[in-house]
Amino acid sequence: MNLRQFEVFHAIMRTGSVTGAARLLNVTQPSVSTVLKHCEAQLRFRLFNRVGGRLQPTPEALAMLPDIEAVFDRLAAVERLTQDLAGGRLGTLSVAAAFPIANSYLAQAVATFLVGRPGMRVALQSLNSPQVVDRVAAREVELGVVHEPVSRAEVETELLARTSIACVLPHAHPLAQRASVPVTALAGQPIITYLPQNIFRGYVDKALADAGVTPRIIAQVSVSLTGIVLAQHGAGIALVEPLMLRSLSFPELAARPLDPAITFDTVLVRPRGAPDSTMLERFVTHLRRTLVERDAGPH
Template sequence: MNLRQMEVFHAIMVTGSVTAAARLLNVTQPAVSTVLKHCETQLKMKLFVRVAGRLQPTAEAHAIFPDIAAIFGRLEAVGRLTQDLSGGRLGTLSIAAAFPIANGYLAEAVATFMSARPNLRATLQSLTSPQVLDRVINREVELGVAHEPVVSPAVETEVLVTTTIACVMRKDHPLATQEEVEVTDLSPYPIITYLPQVSFRPYVDRAMSAANVAPTINVQISIAITGIMLARYGAGVALVEPALVESMSIPDIVIRPLAPRIEAKTLMIRLKDAPQSKAMKDFVTHLKAQVRKNHSH
């Protein structure tokens, strides 16, 4: 039996008549009868007999029906699956992001996106910005979110948000009483900031030298959360990207903007010319909306 013959046989078995089968398959009644006749000729056996004007399945028809019903059950499942995929409800989101992003607003965006799509699966890796770029280039993830600079001909980038370096300190710190902190105000205090190899550090150094400040950097860190916790326990003022404090509400800590502002862009990174899944397209839209909402507060 070919698939068309199976389809006609299945429709007659399910509906109980040629007329109803034709309606179900959206074809004419003679078309159904012709396919059935060819099928019976080919199989050299009867599948239906007429009893008192009604079509009755033969013992042979009953014997093959369970296997054919199983095939159409699978076809329906495939249909549902493709609908879910095209609706972005299924599939896998694979994302890599810089530590503060992955553990802050990106985690929130993934969680809220998935709560409306119970069949979606995700991987979210939290790494350094250079590692994020690496994962995208090696096709280990579909989307990377990292801080600039991102330099590679293999990828395309889009600015997601402009981040700022701020002062994070204990709420009993002398500078905590100020609405904003001038870079020159930092001179007398111990500073916690990024290691020279971290992408944010050059921004901090440039701001310091522009203000003619030679800071006492007593602790250097690789990720913002370490600086934030050091500041919380009194090691000094942390000059870090403060998104994690905002999303985690760490106690005893305040954030004060720096003047002049130290700004850096956060970029979405995708492989050039790589097709994007429907789920990822929808997620990027959701992420942008989430970031806009968080930054408008």
């Protein structure tokens, strides 16, 4: 028996008639009768007897039914699987990101993406930017999210957002009363910023030098969160990326943009030439939507 014969047999068993089977399969009644006739000829025994206007299954048909129903149960399972895969409700997603990104809006996007997707699993790694790019280049993760610059032939990038260094300082600080902080206003202030080996330190140093400000740097940090915590405890003004300020609770602190702004790009990093899975396409769309909603919400 071929699969079409299985379908006709199963439909007749479910409906009890050729007419019902034709309606169920959305085909004509003669086509069902023809398939059934050919099937019985191949098998060399009858599958149904006509009793009182209905088809009565023979003992041979009843013996076959459990195995054929098992075939259709598996087909139904495959159909559900394909629907879940197409709908982005099932599968695995591996993402790596720079520490402040992974622990702020990316974690938020992953958490909200998982809602309604009980069959999905996510691996989210928090690393430094070079490590993220290495993982993507080695195809150990599907997607990376880092700050520019990225220069590896094995990967390709796509702009996700434009980010800025901000002044993170207590609400009670006089500079926090301004909508933005002129870089020149930082002269003489105790400054917390990145270690020289951090890629953002060059941006900060250039902005201060262009404004003619010789900074009074009292603390240097490797990650933004450490600078934010130092500012919370009164060490000084943190010139850092403020993502973690919005992701965690620091009610005593404010973030104010600098004037002129110190901006840089945040990019999505993928293995070069690798097609996106349906799951990844849907997640990237969701991530972008999360950023739009985040920027539109209260700061």
